Amino acid sequence: MKTSKQKIFILFLISTAIASILPFLLNVLGVDFGVTKTMLSPDALAAIPPGEMVDVMHGQLRGSFVHTLLEWSAFTVAIFTVMLAFLHFSTHKDIVTLIVGMTLFFSGCMDAFHTLAANRLISAVADNRDLIPFTWAICRVFNAAIMIAGVTLVLTKRRILQTNMNVLLGVNVIFALVAYGIIHLCATSQNLPQTQFPNSLITRPYDVVPLVLFLFAGLYLYPKLYRKTPNIFTFSLIISAIPEVVVEMHMAFGSSALFDNNFNIAHFLKIIAYVVPLCGLGIEYLFTNDRLKRNQIELKERTAIMIQAEKMSSVGTMAAGVSHELNNPLMGIINYVDYCLVRTDESDKRHGILKNALKESKRCASIIGDLLMFSRTGKIDDDAVALDCSEILDKVISLNNFRISKESIEVTRHTPDIPLRTVKVKGNQIQQVFVNLLGNAVDALENSSVKKLDIHLFEENNLLTVEFSDSGTGIDPEVMDNLFDPFVTSKEAGKGTGLGLSISRTIIENHGGKITCANNMQGGASFTVTLPFTDP
Amino acid sequence: MTKKVLIIDDEEAVRNSFQLALEDSGFIVEFAENGKIGVEKFAGGNFSLVFIDLKMPIMDGPTALKKIREQDADIPVYVVTAFSQEFFGELKEIMLAGHHFELLKKPVGLEEILSLTKSVLDADTNQEQAES
Numbered sequence: 001m002k003t004s005k006q007k008i009f010i011l012f013l014i015s016t017a018i019a020s021i022l023p024f025l026l027n028v029l030g031v032d033f034g035v036t037k038t039m040l041s042p043d044a045l046a047a048i049p050p051g052e053m054v055d056v057m058h059g060q061l062r063g064s065f066v067h068t069l070l071e072w073s074a075f076t077v078a079i080f081t082v083m084l085a086f087l088h089f090s091t092h093k094d095i096v097t098l099i100v101g102m103t104l105f106f107s108g109c110m111d112a113f114h115t116l117a118a119n120r121l122i123s124a125v126a127d128n129r130d131l132i133p134f135t136w137a138i139c140r141v142f143n144a145a146i147m148i149a150g151v152t153l154v155l156t157k158r159r160i161l162q163t164n165m166n167v168l169l170g171v172n173v174i175f176a177l178v179a180y181g182i183i184h185l186c187a188t189s190q191n192l193p194q195t196q197f198p199n200s201l202i203t204r205p206y207d208v209v210p211l212v213l214f215l216f217a218g219l220y221l222y223p224k225l226y227r228k229t230p231n232i233f234t235f236s237l238i239i240s241a242i243p244e245v246v247v248e249m250h251m252a253f254g255s256s257a258l259f260d261n262n263f264n265i266a267h268f269l270k271i272i273a274y275v276v277p278l279c280g281l282g283i284e285y286l287f288t289n290d291r292l293k294r295n296q297i298e299l300k301e302r303t304a305i306m307i308q309a310e311k312m313s314s315v316g317t318m319a320a321g322v323s324h325e326l327n328n329p330l331m332g333i334i335n336y337v338d339y340c341l342v343r344t345d346e347s348d349k350r351h352g353i354l355k356n357a358l359k360e361s362k363r364c365a366s367i368i369g370d371l372l373m374f375s376r377t378g379k380i381d382d383d384a385v386a387l388d389c390s391e392i393l394d395k396v397i398s399l400n401n402f403r404i405s406k407e408s409i410e411v412t413r414h415t416p417d418i419p420l421r422t423v424k425v426k427g428n429q430i431q432q433v434f435v436n437l438l439g440n441a442v443d444a445l446e447n448s449s450v451k452k453l454d455i456h457l458f459e460e461n462n463l464l465t466v467e468f469s470d471s472g473t474g475i476d477p478e479v480m481d482n483l484f485d486p487f488v489t490s491k492e493a494g495k496g497t498g499l500g501l502s503i504s505r506t507i508i509e510n511h512g513g514k515i516t517c518a519n520n521m522q523g524g525a526s527f528t529v530t531l532p533f534t535d536p
Numbered sequence: 537m538t539k540k541v542l543i544i545d546d547e548e549a550v551r552n553s554f555q556l557a558l559e560d561s562g563f564i565v566e567f568a569e570n571g572k573i574g575v576e577k578f579a580g581g582n583f584s585l586v587f588i589d590l591k592m593p594i595m596d597g598p599t600a601l602k603k604i605r606e607q608d609a610d611i612p613v614y615v616v617t618a619f620s621q622e623f624f625g626e627l628k629e630i631m632l633a634g635h636h637f638e639l640l641k642k643p644v645g646l647e648e649i650l651s652l653t654k655s656v657l658d659a660d661t662n663q664e665q666a667e668s
Contacts, residue, residue: 276636324591327618331643332549338646339556365643372618399641 008283009235012276016239017273020246023265034261036065063259064119067132077274078108078174081281088285091292095162095371096154096229097281099171100237103150104277106144106175111270113183114139125194132258133195135186137206140248142182144213146175151217151225151237198256211248216242229331236280243273259476323371330368331434334361344374370500384511386422389464389531390415390429396434397455403442409451418456423464429507430531433515436500437527439469444472444525451526463513464533468527474519483517539657540564540581544574544622545589545616550642555588557649558568559588563657575603585656586613587640605635612656613637616644 005515025032040048040060048056058065085101088094114135116122124131153161153171161168186192196207202208213215218241226234247266263512341354397411399403404411445451448471456467475483484505508515513531520526541563543554551567551650558565566581568606570575572595575589586604590597614639640652 059616324618327642328547329549331553332547334643335549335556335646342646399639402651406647406651470649 004234007233007288009077012232012236012279013239016272017385020243023268024246024250027261028263033264034196035066036107053202056129066264067259067267068115068119070264071118074267074271074274075108075112075115075279078111080193080251081108081274081278084278084281084285088281088288092288093162094288095168096225097159097233097284098278099150099154099161100147100233101281102172102175103146104274106146106179108274110139110142110179110182113186117187122187126186129258129336130194131186131191133204134192134206136329137204137210137250138182138186138250140207140210141213142179144210144217144244146178146258148213148221149215149220150175155221155225156227168308196256202252203254203256204251207248207252211245211252214248215242217241220247229325231284231512233280233284235278236277238275240273240276240280243269243276247273288415289520293324319371323368327365330361330365334358334365337361370503384424384426386424387427387430388420388422389425389466390420392427392431393434393457393466396431396438399435400438400442403448404453405453407442408448409442409445409453410457411453414454414456414458420457420459420464421533423511423533425511426533427532430511433504433507433529434466435534436504437529440466440500440527441470441472444470448472448524459533462533463530466529466531467526468528469520469524471520471524472523474523475517475525477519479506480517484515485507538562539584539661540562540566541635541657542566542568542574542578542583542586543580543651544568544571544592545584546570546592547589548588550616553644554649557646558653561650561653563653568652569646570584571597571600571603574600578604579607580647584642587616588613590615590617602635603632605630609635614640614641614652616640616642618642 027033040056043250045056071268080099082428084103085097089098113122114132117124117135118132120126120128126134142370157167161171195201195204197205218238222234222238222241228237247269250262250269253267257263336355337358341351341358344351344354393413397413438455441453445453450471452471454467454469456465456469458465484501505515508529508531513529513530515527515529517525541554543551543560543565545551545554545567545571551569555565557569566577566583568577570592571588574586575595578586580616588597588601588604592600597615597617599616604611613636617639618641
């Protein structure tokens with residue numbers, strides 16, 4: 001399926017091609033665009049009544065007026081093109097558009113000179129019948145040559161032009177001087193060569209030169225530029241070669257007199273040849289602006305995410321620092337209260353109060369533990385390395401030995417006979433997950449009549465699977481679906497913060513794994529962690 | 537001979553917890569407020585078990601642990617920690633250097649302190665008896 005950009009490219013190409021051959025097709029259908037008129041003799045002019053003289057003179061000069069309109073339209077388009085090129089360069093610093101825009105402008109300037117000279121608005125020495133066709137030919141050669149020169153410079157000296165404004169300025173000064181030199185030569189030459197041969201096959205041989213140059217540019221040079229800098233503007237240069245070549249064919253092989261059918265068609269198509277790069281530049285400007293806007297939006301969003309992440313990191317760091325500092329006095333409080341509790345008679349009212357104090361202190365310890373776990377989740381202090389998860393599990397079980405033996409929980413490890421492959425993990429984070437899952441299982445078994453915890457380690461579907469299966473009361477189905485969400489807990493009030501499973505899920509998912517839970521058919525619940533192996 | 541336990545922790549609340557837990561245990565309990573004092577006390581103390589904190593002024597836990605291990609490679613040492621990331625790198629280095637220790641997560645309760653101390657020192661006593 002074509003993208004919108006590809007559709008624009010195709011539409012551009014088709015519409016330019018149609019515009020280029022349409023005049024010829026209209027000719028075939030009998031439409032004549034010529035505005036030739038036989039010049040009246042001096043006697044005929046003298047016989048015209050004074051009131052009709054202006055209309056008659058206008059009629060005589062109609063061809064010249066049409067020529068001026070067509071040429072001046074092309075020059076206006078060239079001005080718009082260079083203005084847009086400067087605008088594009090000011091925002092996007094793309095030297096290609098600037099250089100090409102400038103070359104089109106200088107071409108337009110030459111066309112403007114040709115028009116002014118043809119209308120005798122600037123002094124020219126040579127006869128108009130030679131001046132107009134000669135300056136046309138020289139302008140077309142200049143147009144093709146300066147485009148080739150500009151594009152060649154961009155292809156070969158782009159870096160210098162991009163980085164050195166003086167070089168860029170120098171190039172443009174040279175272009176301007178060459179253009180002026182040609183104009184001066186044409187204006188001051190008494191005799192200019194004949195360029196029209198009405199009875200020949202090639203009626204305007206001088207137009208063969210720009211024809212060849214435009215073919216070279218369109219078939220080789222512009223495509224080379226497009227390959228190096230693929231965008232709609234460089235593509236438009238390629239397709240602008242179509243009307244350029246058709247212009248020259250109309251002139252070289254068709255036009256035999258000033259303002260005839262082929263002459264006017266060529267001048268019209270020259271406008272098309274200027275319009276195509278203008279449209280290409282305009283669309284490219286809109287595309288790059290749009291891209292720039294989207295990049296800016298994306299940058300803003302990413303900056304906001306980064307700031308948020310840094311904030312969270314700071315919060316995490318602060319949480320770690322505060323939590324760590326709180327642990328020591330909290331240990332004192334828990335043990336002071338516990339000490340007093342065991343030495344207070346149960347009938348004493350203070351026994352109940354001390355018991356509550358101990359419970360709340362342990363709850364604080366649990367919150368601090370979760371905060372410390374939260375603060376460690378995003379940290380990248382340790383790198384992911386290939387580790388044996390059964391070793392991590394052994395360490396976690398030994399850390400919880402006191403609670404396990406105190407609660408008289410029967411813990412059974414089920415591992416295969418052959419050693420399991422390693423997984424690439426951040427050891428401390430996976431340890432936290434196992435600590436959390438084991439701790440939850442021990443909590444679940446606290447008031448259970450049957451206190452069994454089975455820990456399975458095995459390989460399935462090319463994943464390491466660790467399953468904690470307890471014989472407790474299971475998980476309330478109402479909280480099951482949201483159990484891994486933050487602040488959701490299945491423990492009694494005051495026992496859990498609801499952060500442990502949420503953090504565990506984040507850690508496991510960051511490792512490319514999954515964590516799930518389900519109630520066992522025979523009672524209790526199972527928490528299953530899967531992790532991808534280091535070597536698949 | 538009565539077994540001796542050394543507690544190295546800069547926090548008074550933690551030292552008091554160990555004091556309360558082990559006061560009727562029959563073991564001799566001594567305390568140090570920082571790693572430097574702890575290492576000095578260990579040198580002539582003939583201890584059977586050491587509990588050591590990580591974050592301490594003057595000399596931190598990992599440094600003190602290394603120095604204790606230089607004097608006695610076999611004594612049971614429990615690093616009592618809130619599992620802060622701060623010292624994990626250093627602890628990893630100590631382990632890789634072959635110096636053995638166990639980890640104990642704060643906050644540690646009175647019962648757990650007593651139970652652990654008894655199990656370690658009773659095991660130590662049994663071993664000595666078996667060797668003699």
